[in-house]
Amino acid sequence: MNRVPVEVIGNILSHLRAARDVVIASTTCKKWREACDKHLHMLSFNSEDWPVFRDLTTSRLEILITQTIFQTKGLQGLSILMDDVDEFSASAVIAWLMYTRETLRCLFYNVRTAPNVNILDICGRQKLELLVLAHNSITGVDPNYQRFLFLKSLSLSYVSISSLDLNLLLTACPKIEFLGLISPEIAITDAQVTVELTSQTLKKVYIEAISLDKFTLEAENLEKLHLKDCALELFELSGNGSLKHFKMDDVSILHLDINDPMDDLEIIDVNNFTIVWSKFYQIISKSSKLRRLRLWNVVFDDEVDFVDLESIALCFPELTHLALSYELRDDLKESVLHYSLQGSSSMENVTALDLGWTVLDEHFADWVACLLKRCLNLKELIIHGVVSESKSHGECHMLASFTTSIVQLMRKYIHVNVQFVYE
Helix, strand or coil: CCCCCHHHHHHHHHHHCEHHHHHHHHCCCHHHHHHHHHCCCEEEEECCCCCHHHHCCHHHHHHHHHHHHCCCCCCCEEEEECCCCCCEEHHHHHHHHHHHCCCCCEEEEECCEECCCCHHHHHCCCCCCEEEEECCECCCCCCCCCCCCCCCEEEEECCEEEHHHHHHHHHCCCCCCEEEEECCEEECCCCCCEEEEEECCCCEEEEECCEEEEEEEEECCCCEEEEECCEEEEEEEECCCCCCEEEEEEEEEEEEEEECCCCCCCEEEEEEEEECHHHHHHHHCCCCCCCEEEEEEEEECCCCCCCCHHHHHHHCCCCCEEEEEECCCHHHHHHHHHHHHCCCCCCCCCCEEEEECCCCCHHHHHHHHHHHHHCCCCCEEEEEECCCCCCCHHHHHHHHHHHHHHHHHHHHCCCCEEEEEEC
16 A cells, blocks of 8 residues: 555545544554545545444534544535434534535535524535535525535425525526425415426426425426425426426325426336326327336226326337336226227337236236237236235135236247236
8 A cells, every 4th residue: 555646545535435434544554644634535424324423422523523524625525414413513513614615515414503504605605516405494595696606416305495595596506407305394485385496407306295285396408307205286397398207206286287398208107196197198198209107006086097008009109118007996997908908009119017906816917918919029027916815715716817817928928027026
């Protein structure tokens, strides 16, 4: 190691990230101490990394963090995540940020302080490119200037902020490409809880655990939108047709309004979502470039409004991966099979199928047969289903009959990899 440049050692120490490991490694020799002091790029203080953190008093923790940070020069990344620690003094936290802010590119900040520390005032007008805030409060965002000229990624978790300040914060980031919102506390400004966001540079948006009356997103260059564990009465999306990946996971939306051509959409992934298929299909029907379609554990509002395989085959000619799973009552299974039998258009590009059913039975086998007849170049078939645990003679016979039917169907698809995932 004597021949290794001190700058390279500093880069190695930066990959350790955890402050405790960096401090221990720096005691190796004088050269390593110099690398830690002058060439360390990333430093992380996380209460999960070292159990001793939880046993120390807050004042002792502040001293350790202060001593470690003040022994470095030119930090580009700083992570302070203290979930299980009492409130820090604002003066100590401000000192850490003031010492590092001119060189910081990435800041991960989850620290409770008394009083609250205004991260925007301290780190604004600097070279920050990534900012992750948790359990913080943001108020009074200045609308008169662009505060974060280099910021590309912003994540807010359990942050208290008004809808107006959130939109102003986006405006203050002229180069922002990613926005993540996890369980924010949105201040109520009128009778409705609403959020209206506008950005010309956003490419990816992740929203989790939000309950609102209205959410409006206007993003001209948006490429990926992921909604998770959200309850929204109205969701509006406006764009210029750049969206490529649309994902909803355990989401409740009464009114979905997408004013976006959806021409470039390539991936649709919907899980645990109650939907009127005809309305949703109308939104995505012109997505001729769609490659992956996943509708999993979807409950349809209309008893006869099921996924039309014929329409999917005709409207999505480039589809390669198809995943369908129904939560069905027994009296609806024949209806699904009836709609699947209509038409005969093939899905020549589909090479992978994921199929699920409430309980595997003969209706499901017939439904699989309909899909196999359309997917002439299939290479992988994965079947998900529920099998009763009672092991009655009738159920065992049904399962054996079902498996036999599937094997018979697959005889002409010798090249296909078939997997059964029983629950």
